[in-house]
Amino acid sequence: MKNIVVLVSGGGTNLQALIDAQESGRINGGRITCVISAKPDAYALERAKKHGIPSRVISRKEYDDVAAYSKAILDALNEEKADLVVYAGFMTILDEQVVNSYPYRMMNVHPALIPSFCGKGYYGLRVHEEVLKKGVRITGATVHFVTEVCDGGPIILQKAVEVQSGDTPGILQKRVMEQAEWKILPQAVSLFCEDKLEVRDGIVYIKN
Numbered sequence: 001m002k003n004i005v006v007l008v009s010g011g012g013t014n015l016q017a018l019i020d021a022q023e024s025g026r027i028n029g030g031r032i033t034c035v036i037s038a039k040p041d042a043y044a045l046e047r048a049k050k051h052g053i054p055s056r057v058i059s060r061k062e063y064d065d066v067a068a069y070s071k072a073i074l075d076a077l078n079e080e081k082a083d084l085v086v087y088a089g090f091m092t093i094l095d096e097q098v099v100n101s102y103p104y105r106m107m108n109v110h111p112a113l114i115p116s117f118c119g120k121g122y123y124g125l126r127v128h129e130e131v132l133k134k135g136v137r138i139t140g141a142t143v144h145f146v147t148e149v150c151d152g153g154p155i156i157l158q159k160a161v162e163v164q165s166g167d168t169p170g171i172l173q174k175r176v177m178e179q180a181e182w183k184i185l186p187q188a189v190s191l192f193c194e195d196k197l198e199v200r201d202g203i204v205y206i207k208n
């Protein structure tokens, strides 16, 4: 059984999707052993508590810089003996000391079809605002491995979602979550825990 540690900052609907998948037997070969929140008041912490999952708060505000915060997160991941680290709405940047310690063992869900609408400054609702400003007809979500390049790591799964006339950023965000994020994140986590993901030359191959 692989130890899955989930990093959160906010509402935690993606964490909930992972918990639901786990409870209905859709995460094979792993279990969520710890939730780490960057914010003490994140609702994600309530979700973990309700389901008996241990949690920790490592508040970004209590650290002077990215390096000090990254060290604290790295120490916690090592203590938790994490096999897989999942960024589920985790909005805080960590430096290369963390990424290099968990190569191709950290994944992130992003609310757009990478390489569109991604990178520094594209997070949460802002992504959907930019999608609507540009007028694209199709958006979606991506689960990818985390590397030192923001939103630039190898792509594991993607799912497309239609933009509809009359969409607001909030309406679009909800559709992208329901139709894409909450589906592909548990799928990607399960594939990892079943040892079905292989990365060669920056490309993810899914084994049968």
Ligand code: GAR
Pocket (backbone or CB within 6 Å): 009, 010, 011, 012, 013, 014, 015, 088, 089, 090, 091, 109, 110, 111, 122, 123, 124, 127, 177, 181
């Ligand atoms: C989700 O849409 C997630 O994809 C996005 O923030 C939201 C968090 O919601 N993450 C990013 O934008 C990361 N760049 P949640 O807390 O309800 O899972």
